[in-house]
Amino acid sequence: MAYEDLRDWIKTLEKHGELKRIKEEVSPELEMTEITDRVSKSKGGKHGAGGPALLFENVKGFPGQTVLMNQFGSERRMALALGVNKVDEIAERISGLINMKPPTGGFLDKLKMLPQLGELTNAFPKTVSAKDAACKEVILKDGFDLNAFPILKCWPQDGGRFITLPCVITRDPKTGKRNMGMYRMQVYDGQTTGMHWQRQKVAAEHYRNALRAVAAANASGDVRTASVAAMAESAGGTVTIPDGPIGGLRQVALGNLKGSRLEVAVAIGTDPATTFAAIVPAPPEVEEFLIAGFLRGKPLEIVKCETVDLEVPAQAEIVLEGYVELGELRTEGPFGDHTGFYTMEDEYPVFHLTAITHRKNPIYAATIVGKPPMEDAWMGKAVERIFLPAMKMQIPELVDIHLPVEAVFHNLMIVSIRKSYPGQARKVMNAIWSLGQAMFTKCVIVVDEDCDVQDLGEVTLRVANNIDPERDVQFTLGPVDSLDHASRLPNYGSKMGIDATRKWKAEGFERPWPAMIEMDAATKARVDGIWAKLGI
Incomplete structure (x- = not known):
């Protein structure tokens, strides 16, 4: 089952008794976190472990706006989000594709393969026009302000307010492949945020490839400066030109990087399968738009951005368009993280907005992380089950x-x-x-x-x-x-x-290895037969 958008998903949550609407006024600064944390750690009650999804409808300081939290926060909701009874069903579909063999028989064997081939066909995204994209109901190319949205400050020692459930889209300057990952974004002001690209993440590699491309274009002799070394280290690697016609390994001064950009788009409030696709540990060669389509069983609709050369989920609630300027770093953090500890301050790229588009009366989707168990526990368990077949291949x-x-x-x-x-x-x-x-x-x-x-x-x-x-x-x-x-x-x-x-x-173990204690099957069967009579 594919949900058209976040609103369709919310309707399903309510239909299944998995949504709690919060009418009381609640602040996005700390209070939403405290409420959601208590709910996500609940173990019993009507909704079982993880509690219900929460829709805050009376957000302090943001009249008329709503915030969705804990949408993936239980085993049942995680399965519902992916349109299955149990998450293991996705793993079975993947196993079927991995083990798919060419038909060896006649026409009937080929017909049997059609469902599996259909799954692959449905994975490819579908580009739609702006008029068919709900995310473009409101287009702001000037006068936009991130402070118009109820972005959360999660924990007392956090460095500020953070966008916590963004689908961040970049394109590899080297290969042209798109990536959609989930990286927290600290709000600095109405037009800029941090971009928490840890060096091992795919988007960080896109950033480094952009640095390398600029270095290759601008290098003129050996230029070595402390600022370049610091910038390269923060990017997670030395900025160099490979051996080739130019000859030798060369570095480019930080000053030559100013004005060079890597375009970025951010979708907030997508359908649940698309949001989940942003966190899966897929190989860089596989675009997350494809994964979203596979999980949905239906192509993901995407649309061109207004100010950057990227595509975004067309039915997203909010889209942020912009760029990171290569070589520009800013202190980000602290942030109360999923380890249960604060991640300390560090230097990360800065995201500059060039436009905001959104639906009318957009729903702001967020999550919180902290001491487990929390919502991300169920997302992580789904990743574990879904990617087991791929691990077995290796x-x-x-x-x-x-x-x-x-x-x-x-x-x-x-x-x-x-x-x-x-x-x-x-x-x-x-x-x-x-x-x-x-x-x-x-x-x-x-x-x-x-x-x-x-x-x-x-x-x-x-x-x-x-x-x-x-x-x-x-x-x-x-x-x-x-x-x-x-x-x-x-x-x-x-x-x-x-x-x-x-x-x-x-x-090298020479001693006998003992057997584990276990009752024999016949005795177990006899006791099973009289168990009810024992009244125990």
Whole structure:
């Protein structure tokens, strides 16, 4: 089921009893966070774990405006958002496509493939005209002001107000590929924000490619300055010209970068599948517009922007158009993050607005992050289930994975494997650390296939009993998440792998390995038959 837009999604939430309208006046400064935090951490009641979605209809200081929060904040709503009964159904669709083989029979075999081929066809976005794009009901090319929207200040020590659920769209200057990612944006004033592009994110690579392009165009001899080094480090890499006709590696002065821009567009309040597509850890070669279409089962409608050469979801509530000026950095933060700690101040690019378009009476969509569990826990669990088939393609022995919400996703991954040879658990650890965003995983625990990785009690039993710490714990160094405040250096630190599988003689374990205690099947069946009579 594809939702046309955010409003269609809200109607569905209400129809299913998953929406609570808040009539009391509530401030977007701290108060909405406190209310949403309490709701998202609720474990019982009418709506179960995660509470209901919240629509604030009486926003202090913003008469007539509404704010949607906690829209993905439960297992049921996450499935509803993707139009399925269970999120695992998406994984099954992906498995079907991955395992799709050319038809070997006649016409009937080809007909059987049509549904799968249709899924791929529906993934491609559809460009519509401005008159068919609801996001252009109001077009402001001058006199616009971000302060007109009820943007949240989430936590007391936050550096300001932050846009927390934006779909940020950029185009790679090198390949022309679009990317849609979710990066928080601190509001500096009515026309500028921060752009929190952590160096390992795709948009940050687009920024670096823009720097390299400018460097290649403007380089004239060796120019080395401290400001260039600082700028290059903040961009996440040295700005250089590759060896070629010019000869040698050269750097370009910061002054030569002024006036050079990377265009950016930001969609706020899209249909739920499109918003979710912005957070998935897809390969850079796969555009998120395609992922949105696949999840929706229907092409995503996109429309050209007014002032930048980019496309945005046509039915979005709000669209911000603009650019980052290469070489311009500004202090961003602190920000109360999903780790449960504040991310400290750092230097990030600045987003300058050139236009704002929006629907009439736009609905502002936001989320908050902090100590888990919160709304992002359910989004992270959906990512875990949906991308398991893709991980199995890279790591065939993989049976299941679990990213406990208490470890805020990138700090712990528990994996079960079909062990076939000595040292395989360590091979799997290293394979995980080589996979896209999985490279940030601080701790990897590997267990045998008969261990349910979703059962933390069972995992704890295996780890506590199956390891000799000196032998079975592996340490390595590499990139870590920018939010990791405990690493020895920003973005660089150590990781740990724990081999909690049964040890083999071929791995140097000479002692007998004991069997786990389990009742025999016949006794279980007999007790099952008399259980009701026991009155226990």
